[in-house]
Amino acid sequence: MTIDPKRRFDPYALTWRMPIIVWQVLFFIGPLVFMIAMTFFLVKNYRMHEAFEMKNWIKMLGRGFFWDSYFLTLGLATLSTLCATIIAFPAAYALSFKVSANIRRWAIFFLIIPFFTSYLVRTFSWYVILAESGPINAMLAYIGLGPYTMLNTKFGTMVGYMTLTLPLVVILQTVSLASIDRSLIEAAHNLGCGRVRTVFTVIVPLAKTGLIIAAVFCFILSFGDFVAPYYLGGSKPPTLPIMIIDTTKSGQQWPRAAVVAVMMMVTLFTVAFAAIMVAYRKKT
């Protein structure tokens, strides 16, 4: 009888694997299972009771305001992903192909610096900049325009999302573009492909995986962000993260908030999985 070496019990390998398994079970799977269970609990007199009822699901998913918020959040996150991808690409392109490796290293270093300061603080600085009496409107007034309301609008939300996601998207896109084999770009030129056309026919397909991964990160961060839509977007109509806060604050409805959270997780899983499938799809 032969023993498959892969299935033989190996205490040494297991010892090194254990910490990450324990960590994931304790702090990811555990809370997730509890959250799913909580969606079936009931709240009476501001107290949660263990139960197994569909009430929370029916209450949340049966109402128009949940779905309005759901599609609003989905739309905003999608728009944010598109904006970030399109705004970041020229910057990543320039960093990958137009500057020296030394400048690229510095640029990536400076793109990491925003993460040193709290995202909340950076958002509040936008609060000042975008205000009706803020510097942007002052400049626009100087050339006879405005004032424009930028706070408490979807534009404000978008500015917040970009603050959160752009540095990361630029970094991820740059890493993926910089790893492209230059001779492929030269080969495209050599075969009669102009500069702009080469970007779309050769560079984008070559960097596809990295560009999609960057977009997925942008979508995940925007979809779950509470700060931008709350402080810069004015929280009305609420996005799903705002709805979670509102639901827990009003009447201790933790189970209903859990329903929203589970719906968000399902959405993110679906989007991320589909995107990764597209990113790594190969022609057969």
Add this chain to the structure above:
Amino acid sequence: MSDPLVVFENVVKRFGEFVAVEKMNLDIQQGEFLALMGPSGCGKTTTLRMLAGLEQPSEGEIRLAGQVMNDVKPHERDTPLVWQSLALFPFLNARENVEFGLKMRGLDAASRKAKALNWLDRLGLADFAERPVDQLSGGQRQRVALARALVTEPQILLLDEPLSALDAHLVIRMQGELTKLQRELGITFVYVTHSQSEAFAMADRVVIMGDGVIAQTGAAREIYRAPANRFVAEFVGRNNILAGKVTSQVKTAATIETPAGKFKVNIPKARSFSRGDRLSFAISADLVHLSDKNPRGDNVVPCTLISEEFVGSVITLFLESADGTEFKAQIQERELADIDLKSGSTLYLSWPAASAHVLED
């Protein structure tokens, strides 16, 4: 002879302080198979890339079919290049790779496909047209790269060490196929390589480059038998290079005194030397005669054997004379049957004066 297809006129290419190509003057004829050969960093690839427009000359002029090409963008030229890495697009299959150049020229899908399939078929890849390129073997990928470059029916094809990634037996086969293809198409091939065997096997004319300068231009035989200077003699083939002072000269026959001994050489008509001038000359390793008895006469060097290199029918022997000068001798294996190599006794190298080729400096 008709006008040359390509003219390099005083072309200089600098990268910052570094001069990659210096004052190059070269004509490439219509339908010629030209090999640019030299050690790495000699400027051969830069020359090729300038022809493709991937580098701009710092000075001078490059003309293609009479037109000055200096400011023509790479994508506006029809100078397809086959890369050392092949540079096939990994996200396209074999046929789509071949179609790429036609697509850029705005050809409709049906004629594109027909032409691409025709070329793949011609290069024996008919069954692999729809395969992703990463599922093809090295030789097949090579052919896809060739088809991709040739499908637009260019006047000239540029090749940058395209065979260097292939197995030795495949290299020989591809050499034959490339030569045949070039004859059939009648277009100009410019082939960059550091491999003497590739250049000599295929090219009508070989250009030897060193340090950004053309060291010699000529047919393979000519370069092999009559290397112009020391650089070419060292780079090409297995040459024994000796240098010394002229001690006497009677008409064209001169005697040269070198550390390894006194040797007779024939001075070419165009050159003249006086007593005491320094002169270097080369004797190809395959023109050297080896014996274990002193043959008496001119141009004999007693040597001891250092090592031998056996590759089949030919053996290369590495020897050393009493003063430490190294000699190489290429001998047919069967000729060595009655020579005792093992005992370490003295061996005698000899050659007729006519085999010694005088080098320019």
